[in-house]
Amino acid sequence: MRALTDLTAEQQEAVANTRGIVASLHAELPRNGLVVWTAGNVSQRVPGTDLFVIKPSGVSYDELAPDVMVVCELDGTKINDGTAAHLQPSSDTAAHAYVYRHMPEVGGVVHTHSPYATAWAAVGEPVPCTLTMMADEFGGPVPIGPFALIGDDSIGRGIVETLRDSRSPAVLMQNHGPFTIGKDARAAVKAAVMVEEVARTTFLARQLGTPIPMDQADIDRLYDRYQNVYGQHADDDEQES
Numbered sequence: 001m002r003a004l005t006d007l008t009a010e011q012q013e014a015v016a017n018t019r020g021i022v023a024s025l026h027a028e029l030p031r032n033g034l035v036v037w038t039a040g041n042v043s044q045r046v047p048g049t050d051l052f053v054i055k056p057s058g059v060s061y062d063e064l065a066p067d068v069m070v071v072c073e074l075d076g077t078k079i080n081d082g083t084a085a086h087l088q089p090s091s092d093t094a095a096h097a098y099v100y101r102h103m104p105e106v107g108g109v110v111h112t113h114s115p116y117a118t119a120w121a122a123v124g125e126p127v128p129c130t131l132t133m134m135a136d137e138f139g140g141p142v143p144i145g146p147f148a149l150i151g152d153d154s155i156g157r158g159i160v161e162t163l164r165d166s167r168s169p170a171v172l173m174q175n176h177g178p179f180t181i182g183k184d185a186r187a188a189v190k191a192a193v194m195v196e197e198v199a200r201t202t203f204l205a206r207q208l209g210t211p212i213p214m215d216q217a218d219i220d221r222l223y224d225r226y227q228n229v230y231g232q233h234a235d236d237d238e239q240e241s
């Protein structure tokens, strides 16, 4: 089994930084009302290595400090990372690992059971794109992934098959709940917050009437603006100086 001490000093520093990031992002899940008890997880690749960091399974969010974050190989096995031997990685580790192995552009993965997104997963219906915020963030509907049992590659396969050719960073795994991806864990947490928000507002709209479909050309324009123009761009400063 590989050990943390087998890594270079630079790689060990990257592991320590990633553990800090992943630990603090877990606090965003209860803070944003996305999880109850211990039901959700965040992971991130460790830059400059073929490892990722994920929370230990079934541990209270209050106890998720950097030093209990588990370090895993891309096949999902825990390395000798300095944590207690009994500290098992999240039960969704195989799904996260599968995504990292098959989507090299993905640097962070999140899973929650946030209530509105999970309700759409329970009925197996994609969230239709009827809000500008959805066009911005998801570039279309939030898709449904196949039903898959926890414990092997099935969930990961379903996530990858659904998201590989989609603009959406979120998939609602049927009868289970949302999994989100991003360039890093922060982006995947943002997608988890956003998917719950649009699942909730679309549900509310359905109580008032029939949400109005949007033209694909408008969805495309909104998506392009949000992805490429919205917000701050550090690169602009570099070009000006």
Ligand SMILES: O=C(CO)[C@@H](O)[C@H](O)COP(=O)(O)O
Binding pocket: 038, 039, 040, 041, 056, 057, 058, 059, 089, 090, 091, 092, 111, 150
């Ligand atoms: O969906 C499931 C179990 O069905 C999991 O997401 C758990 O709810 C959280 O598990 P750990 O990450 O604590 O193992």
